[in-house]
Amino acid sequence: MDDNSEHGGVHVDVDIEILDDPLRSEMVRGAITHFRKRDTDSLLERRVNPVQKKIPVLIHNGKSVCESLIIVEYIDEVWKDRCPLLLADPYQRAKAKFWADFIDKMVYPPSDKVWAANGEEEEGGKKAFIDGIKLLEGELKSNPYFGGETLGFLDIAFLPLYYWFHTFETFGKFSIEAECPKLVAWGERSSCTPLYHTHIRSMTWR
Amino acid sequence: MDDNSEHGGVHVDVDIEILDDPLRSEMVRGAITHFRKRDTDSLLERRVNPVQKKIPVLIHNGKSVCESLIIVEYIDEVWKDRCPLLLADPYQRAKAKFWADFIDKMVYPPSDKVWAANGEEEEGGKKAFIDGIKLLEGELKSNPYFGGETLGFLDIAFLPLYYWFHTFETFGKFSIEAECPKLVAWGERSSCTPLYHTHIRSMTWR
Numbered sequence: 001m002d003d004n005s006e007h008g009g010v011h012v013d014v015d016i017e018i019l020d021d022p023l024r025s026e027m028v029r030g031a032i033t034h035f036r037k038r039d040t041d042s043l044l045e046r047r048v049n050p051v052q053k054k055i056p057v058l059i060h061n062g063k064s065v066c067e068s069l070i071i072v073e074y075i076d077e078v079w080k081d082r083c084p085l086l087l088a089d090p091y092q093r094a095k096a097k098f099w100a101d102f103i104d105k106m107v108y109p110p111s112d113k114v115w116a117a118n119g120e121e122e123e124g125g126k127k128a129f130i131d132g133i134k135l136l137e138g139e140l141k142s143n144p145y146f147g148g149e150t151l152g153f154l155d156i157a158f159l160p161l162y163y164w165f166h167t168f169e170t171f172g173k174f175s176i177e178a179e180c181p182k183l184v185a186w187g188e189r190s191s192c193t194p195l196y197h198t199h200i201r202s203m204t205w206r
Numbered sequence: 207m208d209d210n211s212e213h214g215g216v217h218v219d220v221d222i223e224i225l226d227d228p229l230r231s232e233m234v235r236g237a238i239t240h241f242r243k244r245d246t247d248s249l250l251e252r253r254v255n256p257v258q259k260k261i262p263v264l265i266h267n268g269k270s271v272c273e274s275l276i277i278v279e280y281i282d283e284v285w286k287d288r289c290p291l292l293l294a295d296p297y298q299r300a301k302a303k304f305w306a307d308f309i310d311k312m313v314y315p316p317s318d319k320v321w322a323a324n325g326e327e328e329e330g331g332k333k334a335f336i337d338g339i340k341l342l343e344g345e346l347k348s349n350p351y352f353g354g355e356t357l358g359f360l361d362i363a364f365l366p367l368y369y370w371f372h373t374f375e376t377f378g379k380f381s382i383e384a385e386c387p388k389l390v391a392w393g394e395r396s397s398c399t400p401l402y403h404t405h406i407r408s409m410t411w412r
Contacts, residue, residue, distance in 0.1 A: 051308065051341060052308070052312070060297075063297050065297070065300045065304075066304055067303075067304055067307055070300050070303045070304055070307065071300075073299075073300070073303070074296050074297070074299075074300045077296040077299065078296045090280050090283040090284050091266075091269050091271065091280070093279075093280075093283065094271045094276050094277075094279070094280045097273075097276045097279070098271075098272055098273055098276055101273055101276065102257065135257060
């Protein structure tokens with residue numbers, strides 16, 4: 001997006017770009033209309049995230065919003081009437097944010113060890129990863145989505161990790177479905193939601 | 207707090223406890239009424255934060271809210287009419303959350319090295335810490351508080367770190383005031399706000 005806002009949206013009067021972190025960005029995209037992927041380095045040079053110089057970045061009306069989960073909250077707040085992602089109840093909101101934070105701090109780090117480490121470190125990572133996703137499966141309860149009847153904030157926070165499940169199983173030589181069958185069913189279900197399905201198939205992975 | 211909610215509030219009908227992380231908790235306390243500090247281990251055993259088993263934890267109407275910044279957002283949402291901590295504008299909200307996240311990820315980690323490391327590691331930590339707080343000072347602009355005219359979400363997120371400034375200066379042998387005079391003035395100003403001043407003086411540090 002140029003510094004002078006371009007209003008290219010079809011359904012809402014915004015100009016928006018989300019850079020990389022493709023699955024999470026694509027999930028968010030369901031709430032918005034105008035998406036273009038440009039050369040990341042060039043955009044970073046053009047001050048979209050001068051502090052951390054990392055992606056994803058969402059640009060809306062010429063202003064940068066950074067950090068994946070902050071972007072999702074922003075989308076929820078700006079387009080609540082179109083696509084609410086967090087419930088209205090403060091406690092339910094806090095719970096969704098807590099589990100999203102849990103994924104970032106307690107599940108992503110050990111998941112790296114499942115495919116990138118060996119020996120004891122890999123085994124420790126595998127155990128911590130499985131422990132973490134089991135807690136998340138418990139939080140799902142008998143709901144189709146973490147958001148309840150519809151896909152919401154925590155689903156969006158978790159789905160990028162689900163996309164790696166096959167990689168973890170291949171490198172870690174274990175079955176996530178055997179450990180967390182409800183969670184695998186959730187991932188398959190979520191991947192078939194219109195919000196996900198419409199957009200992810202056209203994504204080019206970097 | 208017991209599992210059966212006790213309604214001991216004076217001004218609002220809630221029962222609340224915030225455990226440790228004393229400065230941040232005390233800042234939050236300005237918005238609420240009923241505060242008791244109990245034995246942490248006992249509370250943790252009693253399921254206030256069975257997932258992470260760490261503090262702070264806020265208990266409101268028998269339900270646990272965990273993670274410092276999530277607690278502050280919860281307080282803002284529940285008692286917005288009494289003590290709004292985030293602005294209504296989604297972009298301003300996203301900015302405050304971004305900088306709070308920046309403090310957690312980019313300023314706290316190097317700050318540990320200022321007082322706990324030696325040699326090159328300490329020097330690297332000192333440089334990263336100063337770079338980080340300079341960016342924050344820039345974000346303060348000419349406002350009295352990060353929240354603008356009143357103390358808000360980002361002030362609350364940053365003040366616990368300000369409380370360590372003297373320690374960093376002592377161990378790191380440098381002057382934060384020489385590097386960031388506006389930031390030190392902000393810290394002194396914020397420490398004199400009623401929200402802070404009323405409560406922090408009665409705090410017992412662990």
